[in-house]
Amino acid sequence: MLKHFSYSYLLRQKCRSLTSMVNKRHLSVEDKLSITDEDINTKSTVRQNTPQYESTFESINKVLANKSLSHLLKDANNEQIVDYKESTQEMVRRDQSRLALRPKTAPEDTTVILFPGQGSQFVGMGYNVIESSNVKQMFSIAKQILGYDLLDLCLNGPIETLNKTQYCQPAIYVTSLAAVECLRQRGTGDVEACVATAGFSVGELSALVFAGAMSFEDGLRLVKIRAESMQYASELVPSAMITVFFNADARISFACNAAREWCVRKGIEEKDAICNIANYLFPHCKVIAGHEEAINFLEMNAKDFGIKRSKRLPVSGAFHTKLMEPARKVMAEALRKIHLEVPLIPVHSNFDAKIYKDVVSMRKKLAKQIVSPVHWEQILHIVYDRPKDMKCPKTFECGPGKSLLSTLSMVHAVARRSAHHISV
Known part of the structure; x- marks a missing residue:
């Protein structure tokens, strides 16, 4: 079994100083249980170490109840938007960079690693990384856990199958972490220099595994449960x-x-x-x-x-809405039984864009994420916003597609200039 990837070991060596910045809680006996539910169909290998947004109008519900649809559309066209100048206090409150955890190191000497989500898959993914160290072993483990040949599906399709939620999420998860192995193998030190990470939707699980919060195997089991339950809810x-x-x-x-x-x-x-x-x-x-x-x-x-x-x-589904409630319940139960640890480097939550600081919040937010909006724009502001005269860290999007880099260019053009894609 693949107990520890080499990048996990290197991160532990490089990032021990960061772990002192978070409040690591003791795990209960229940927290240390491995997954044994029939949903997983395999034994768990665990490490033995112990805002709601208001509507545009405050009276929206009353308006909807008392007016016809044609009147609603007319009101929407006629509504006047008041322009006002923000106060200094309001500007400070909205400075989201204050929520970041940054080491006292020159930003240009550090890196940020981002992981894509569903929708980035394509037939042929995995071809560019299959020869990197550990990658074949990763796909071998995936075959045992998933019960089908993920590598063959990634390389040969068909796309109709790969696009299905229960298949594309595991494919994106494995190939994204394979891209990290490819980056590490370059020997440039970019993996070890990582000071923050985040993943879009299912990519958040890739980020947490990369940061040492859970094993590769347990992460894949969670992805399998997540994907299958979301597919069920969407139907x-x-x-x-x-x-x-x-x-x-x-x-x-x-x-x-x-x-x-x-x-x-x-x-x-x-x-x-x-x-x-x-x-x-x-x-x-x-x-x-x-x-x-x-x-x-x-x-x-x-x-x-x-x-x-x-x-x-x-x-085929309305992901990150209340229609995914059945999937949230399944994910919450799976998270209750899996072994988690405080990440070794800052991982930003999709749920509220904040850094995970303890295992309890990880369990809650990862489940809520399925029925809540992904705050990706807010995450990018927290990670990259800084004074104009300060440089940005290098960024690597590890995984299929370049959608996150495209989004980054729209939020922080300066950071995009030093961003790269590790193709799979």
Whole structure:
């Protein structure tokens, strides 16, 4: 079994000083249990070391109840956006870089490693990293845990199978960590110089394994459970996700509320009439997810809400919304039984963009992440915002696709100049 990757050992040697900055709690006996549920279908190998967002209008619910849909759209067009100058105190409050944990080292001598999420998969992924040290062993272990040949699926497809949630999430997880092995093998010291990491959606589990919070095997088991439960939840209610690009005066929250009301009026149960922001990507761009009818409504009335352009995502579920509640319950139970440790380097949570500081918060936030928006834009601000005369760390996106680097260029162009992609 692959108990410790070489990069985990190197990180432990390089980052011991960072562990003193966090409050590591003692684990209970229950915390040390390995996964034994039938859902996992394999024995666990564990190490033996012991905001809700308000709508645009405060009276939105009353407005929706008392006005017709045509009136709602008219109000959305006529609403005046008040422009005001932020006070110094407000600007300080919004300086998200204060939430980062940064060593007293020249930024240009450090690195940040990012891990992509679902949607970045493609047939042929894994070809560029398969000869790197440990990678063949990683795919061998994946075959044992998953029960199918993941490497063959990555290299040969078909894409229709690879695109399914239960297959693409494990594929992205393994190839992303394989990319880290490829980067480490270069001998440039970039892996050892990492001072912060984050992953988008399922990529957050890749980041936590990289940071030493859990073993590769247990991380893959969690990914398997997560992917299969999300696939199951997506089949219960017809749903979709859409990327929207909008004007500065757009009414996105109002649009989501109107879409939910549209669903209710069409006879859809209120618990299924879901529509809300699922991913915060960069200024004037977000991903909205919800019931199929809600997404159809947004597409038909995009201009009325200030949406310039939209694009459907090739997924079958409304991920990071309440429609994923069945998957959240399954993930919470799995997390309760798996062995976790405080990360050796700062890992930023998708749930609130903050750094994980203890095992308890990891269990809570990783489960909540499935039904909550991904705060990726906020994470990038926390990691990269700094005075103009200060350089940024080198960034590496490890995994399939370059979507995170594209997003970085829209949030922090300076950081993007020193960012690289480790292809798989």
